[in-house]
Amino acid sequence: MHIPDGYISPQTAGGLWAIMVPVWYTAAYKVKKVLKAKQAPLVAIGAAFTFVIMMFNVPVPGGTSGHAVGGTLVAVVLGPWAAIISVTVALVIQALFFGDGGIIAIGANCFNMAFVLPVSGYFIYRLLSAGAPASGARRWIGAGIGAYAGINLAAFMTAVEVGIQPGLFHAADGTPFYSPYGLSQTIPAMMLVHSTVIGFIELAVTSLAVLYLQRAHPGLLGGAAAPAPDAGGGFRLKPLIIGLLLMLIFVPLGLIASATAWGEWSPAEIRQRFGFVPEGMRRFAGIWRGILPGYGAQGGFWSSVPGYLVSGVVGVAIIGAITFLIVTFLSRRSGKSA
Amino acid sequence: MNDAIFDIKAVEYSYEDAVALAGVSFKVDPGESVALLGANGSGKSTLLMMLDGLVFPSRGSVSAFGEPLTEAALLDEGFSQAFRRRVGFVFQNSDAQLFSPNVLEEIAFGPLHLGLPPAEIDRRVNDTIHILGLDHLRERPPFHLSGGEKKKVALASVLAINPDVLLFDEPTAGLDPKTEAFLLQLIKEINRAGKTIITATQDLRIVPFLARRAVVLGEDHRVAGDGDALTVLADQDLLMAANLVHHHPHMHAGIEHLHPHSHVEGHDHHQG
Amino acid sequence: MPKPLSTAPAWMRGTGPATCACCRIGRTRKRSAVERTIQNLTRALKNSVFSEQVAARPGLLQKADPRAKTAGLLGLLLATAVIRQPLILLGMYAVTLAGAAASRLSLGFFIKRVWLFIPIFAGIIVAPSIFNVVKAGDPLVTIWNFGHEVHLGPWSLGDSVAITKQGLEGAAILILRVAVSVSLAVLLALTTRWSDLLKALRVFYVPRVFILTLSMTYRYIFLLLSLASDMFTARRSRMVGPSNPREDRHFAAASMGTLLGKSHSLSNEIYAAMVSRGYNGEPVALRRFRARTADWAVFAAAVVIALVAWGADRALG
Numbered sequence: 001m002h003i004p005d006g007y008i009s010p011q012t013a014g015g016l017w018a019i020m021v022p023v024w025y026t027a028a029y030k031v032k033k034v035l036k037a038k039q040a041p042l043v044a045i046g047a048a049f050t051f052v053i054m055m056f057n058v059p060v061p062g063g064t065s066g067h068a069v070g071g072t073l074v075a076v077v078l079g080p081w082a083a084i085i086s087v088t089v090a091l092v093i094q095a096l097f098f099g100d101g102g103i104i105a106i107g108a109n110c111f112n113m114a115f116v117l118p119v120s121g122y123f124i125y126r127l128l129s130a131g132a133p134a135s136g137a138r139r140w141i142g143a144g145i146g147a148y149a150g151i152n153l154a155a156f157m158t159a160v161e162v163g164i165q166p167g168l169f170h171a172a173d174g175t176p177f178y179s180p181y182g183l184s185q186t187i188p189a190m191m192l193v194h195s196t197v198i199g200f201i202e203l204a205v206t207s208l209a210v211l212y213l214q215r216a217h218p219g220l221l222g223g224a225a226a227p228a229p230d231a232g233g234g235f236r237l238k239p240l241i242i243g244l245l246l247m248l249i250f251v252p253l254g255l256i257a258s259a260t261a262w263g264e265w266s267p268a269e270i271r272q273r274f275g276f277v278p279e280g281m282r283r284f285a286g287i288w289r290g291i292l293p294g295y296g297a298q299g300g301f302w303s304s305v306p307g308y309l310v311s312g313v314v315g316v317a318i319i320g321a322i323t324f325l326i327v328t329f330l331s332r333r334s335g336k337s338a
Numbered sequence: 339m340n341d342a343i344f345d346i347k348a349v350e351y352s353y354e355d356a357v358a359l360a361g362v363s364f365k366v367d368p369g370e371s372v373a374l375l376g377a378n379g380s381g382k383s384t385l386l387m388m389l390d391g392l393v394f395p396s397r398g399s400v401s402a403f404g405e406p407l408t409e410a411a412l413l414d415e416g417f418s419q420a421f422r423r424r425v426g427f428v429f430q431n432s433d434a435q436l437f438s439p440n441v442l443e444e445i446a447f448g449p450l451h452l453g454l455p456p457a458e459i460d461r462r463v464n465d466t467i468h469i470l471g472l473d474h475l476r477e478r479p480p481f482h483l484s485g486g487e488k489k490k491v492a493l494a495s496v497l498a499i500n501p502d503v504l505l506f507d508e509p510t511a512g513l514d515p516k517t518e519a520f521l522l523q524l525i526k527e528i529n530r531a532g533k534t535i536i537t538a539t540q541d542l543r544i545v546p547f548l549a550r551r552a553v554v555l556g557e558d559h560r561v562a563g564d565g566d567a568l569t570v571l572a573d574q575d576l577l578m579a580a581n582l583v584h585h586h587p588h589m590h591a592g593i594e595h596l597h598p599h600s601h602v603e604g605h606d607h608h609q610g
Numbered sequence: 611m612p613k614p615l616s617t618a619p620a621w622m623r624g625t626g627p628a629t630c631a632c633c634r635i636g637r638t639r640k641r642s643a644v645e646r647t648i649q650n651l652t653r654a655l656k657n658s659v660f661s662e663q664v665a666a667r668p669g670l671l672q673k674a675d676p677r678a679k680t681a682g683l684l685g686l687l688l689a690t691a692v693i694r695q696p697l698i699l700l701g702m703y704a705v706t707l708a709g710a711a712a713s714r715l716s717l718g719f720f721i722k723r724v725w726l727f728i729p730i731f732a733g734i735i736v737a738p739s740i741f742n743v744v745k746a747g748d749p750l751v752t753i754w755n756f757g758h759e760v761h762l763g764p765w766s767l768g769d770s771v772a773i774t775k776q777g778l779e780g781a782a783i784l785i786l787r788v789a790v791s792v793s794l795a796v797l798l799a800l801t802t803r804w805s806d807l808l809k810a811l812r813v814f815y816v817p818r819v820f821i822l823t824l825s826m827t828y829r830y831i832f833l834l835l836s837l838a839s840d841m842f843t844a845r846r847s848r849m850v851g852p853s854n855p856r857e858d859r860h861f862a863a864a865s866m867g868t869l870l871g872k873s874h875s876l877s878n879e880i881y882a883a884m885v886s887r888g889y890n891g892e893p894v895a896l897r898r899f900r901a902r903t904a905d906w907a908v909f910a911a912a913v914v915i916a917l918v919a920w921g922a923d924r925a926l927g
Contacts, residue, residue: 004728004732004788004791005690005787005792005795006690006784006787006788006790006791007732007784009691010688010691010692024820028819038877039819040819040822040889040893041880042877042881044822044830044877044880045826045834045876045877046873046877048827048828048831048833049870049873051831052651052834052835052838052869053866053869055647055651055654055835068866070866073866077870077874085823089823089824090827092824093828096799096807097804098657098799099795102791102795103684103791103795104688104691104791170780171776173747173748173776174746175775175776175780175783176739176780176783176784178784178787179736179784180736180739180745180777180781181739181745185744204859205862205866207863208859208863208864208866209863209864209866209867209870212863212866212868213867217867217870219354220870220871220874390882392885418890419888422887422888426886426887429879429886433833434876434879434882435880435883436829437830437884439828439829448887448888450888451887451888451893452887477666479662479804479829480829481833481836482662496887499887
């Protein structure tokens with residue numbers, strides 16, 4: 001699921017960096033407040049742990065094997081905010097030192113695997129294990145289901161990011177500049193592998209690890225490692241998740257709905273589809289032409305399509321950032337009144 | 339005796355599942371070299387952590403340099419920095435102590451975070467590297483070091499702070515004989531230079547080399563004995579009660595027999 | 611007190627039958643998941659030892675200030691991301707080869723290290739897209755002409771199978787872009803000590819706590835790697851007969867749990883060791899870099915190459 005550099009455009013990558021920067025700062029702020037000086041060693045070891053388990057080969061029925069990400073497991077033990085930082089740190093080291101995943105694509109890879117995966121996995125775990133004792137069966141079942149859902153959601157995001165490339169960035173004759181496959185190809189490909197194989201690896205490994213922790217280190221599940229995220233942080237996470245889900249549903253589903261086969265449109269089809277670009281959007285696109293002059297090269301209609309879509313991506317980034325700020329603000333207020 | 343470095347009064351401490359200390363009292367004077375003896379789980383590591391202000395007693399009190407050593411006192415930036423400059427801790431697990439990307443940064447970490455001026459940091463880092471013979475390892479990351487080298491770097495990282503008191507937790511565990519001898523000699527010299535040394539160990543063999551006084555923690559997590567190191571080491575009943583010696587089979591002249599195992603002094607093989 | 615040696619049960623005394631050729635039954639095990647994991651773990655450990663050795667060689671990039679080098683490579687990486695002409699990407703690739711040669715890396719090794727896996731993988735992934743069946747385009751080479759429109763269920767496959775101009779060009783752009791990007795990343799990783807790279811990140815306004823965390827993560831990855839490697843090696847030495855996927859899965863999960871437990875107590879110890887030496891949550895940086903003119907020359911060269919490549923790309927396109 002690590003996107004290398006070259007598969008996605010710098011614009012897409014930049015948009016995801018724009019989403020991740022406020023996420024990282026919020027996570028750093030939350031973690032520092034809760035763990036204080038202890039954050040550096042705890043988060044660092046969490047990241048090293050994630051890194052190492054990505055190397056564990058897990059056999060899959062049928063004879064092959066794959067590896068887990070462990071993001072949900074780290075979130076269950078350290079809390080979601082610390083998990084965001086831990087997985088980010090692991091991904092940054094993989095990109096910089098081991099060439100696993102691109103450097104410009106760090107924003108995208110972190111969005112998928114360090115944000116969507118642990119946060120959604122943790123939320124589902126909290127939902128399913130609410131009120132269950134540290135040793136209860138709902139803990140490991142919830143963690144497993146959360147892990148399965150989390151990795152599939154992350155795979156879906158990856159498929160969307162890669163799949164929108166040919167529609168957004170191609171030459172006049174249709175030559176793709178980045179990944180050539182459209183959403184109609186990337187989404188089935190990614191989801192097939194993740195919903196049938198890799199998702200179950202993540203599920204099995206997370207459930208078994210939680211089961212093991214229940215027996216050997218029950219203290220780690222009681223939230224001893226991250227007292228406040230488990231007590232208050234879990235609740236505060238709710239509005240954040242809702243915002244995230246709205247974003248996920250509206251943006252990519254909107255794209256899919258309008259694109260039966262995004263990558264395979266003929267210019268005539270695009271004209272048909274985007275002939276009614278709203279006036280406001282057209283003006284917005286003009287601004288983008290100014291910032292990204294390369295897009296104006298062919299002039300006329302062609303310049304407005306990428307501009308429109310790039311502004312869409314940046315728009316999503318801005319919406320994400322604003323949602324975040326509002327959620328942070330509200331949760332801080334509710335935290336005070338509680 | 340108001341000028342004691344540490345004054346420990348009836349301290350108690352428990353972990354979630356086990357008692358570590360159950361009413362321990364003793365004092366340490368400046369310049370002393372004390373061996374803290376006890377079997378596994380007797381609470382000696384916890385006691386060292388307490389002397390370094392890393393854990394705090396649930397009952398009883400610890401004062402350091404005449405001031406109470408509490409969690410609240412250490413929150414004060416000034417007190418905390420002064421205390422950390424005066425007390426250094428060499429942990430048993432060198433891997434936990436060496437967290438920096440290379441040897442140079444590891445040794446500079448303490449002086450840097452204790453607010454020493456840059457020129458002084460450079461001087462101390464270079465001097466300690468020289469004293470411990472680590473010149474060729476300067477840029478080496480910690481995972482490329484041997485066990486003995488790790489221990490030396492850990493010691494260097496504490497010596498660079500130049501503390502008045504040095505706490506050692508099982509300093510010789512897992513070391514090769516050559517490094518062990520080097521380390522014991524160095525600890526002795528540091529003590530001669532006027533520093534106070536407190537060493538927690540269960541290796542009775544090394545006690546005569548590095549301590550003049552021995553404090554024994556018993557199985558009941560209290561002080562079982564306190565006095566001159568050689569006198570304590572000669573008290574077989576005390577050591578046996580504290581689980582520090584055991585009977586072990588021994589061969590001589592072709593006859594297998596059991597005798598108390600203390601590794602301290604030679605015993606007359608022709609008596610048994 | 612009974613003598614300890616006499617307490618051993620009868621089955622423990624003596625030694626088992628010696629292993630000999632007659633014990634072989636001619637059945638060898640398939641490489642199991644446990645073995646693959648051990649291989650992954652040792653490869654990562656070896657990798658780091660090798661990188662430290664390369665970073666110590668006296669080459670062009672090794673000598674450059676890490677900030678100048680990181681910023682320069684980032685500029686080249688960005689240029690690579692926006693360039694759309696295969697020829698110019700090829701030129702960029704030549705630049706990375708020159709950089710590797712000037713940094714005393716054997717070219718054979720460098721090319722192998724870059725191409726193995728990631729760009730080859732990219733090639734496999736884009737391969738289908740060069741055919742008109744998968745992605746519409748102007749046919750360049752027709753492989754098979756059906757003569758009439760062929761239908762596969764509800765899908766139309768068109769009347770011929772052909773390699774398209776767009777597909778071929780798109781594939782070339784993707785593979786080259788991936789290869790240049792990976793080459794740049796490998797150059798940075800191989801010629802820079804990890805501790806220097808971390809210092810360089812400070813220039814990019816990465817918070818200090820984040821850098822400290824990164825540095826500690828990297829350091830402890832190797833401790834956890836060897837812990838994990840020990841667990842898996844111990845497991846392998848106890849394995850008799852064919853490996854059982856179910857057991858292997860349980861073992862992987864149990865190892866993860868054990869590792870997590872150990873990691874947690876380790877982090878507590880590290881925290882104590884840091885606090886003991888004056889850490890209070892605010893990391894202090896060691897020293898500033900003294901950049902020389904030569905360092906800035908490396909940076910300037912990188913920026914010029916990036917701009918020239920970008921300009922040429924726009925002029926051609």
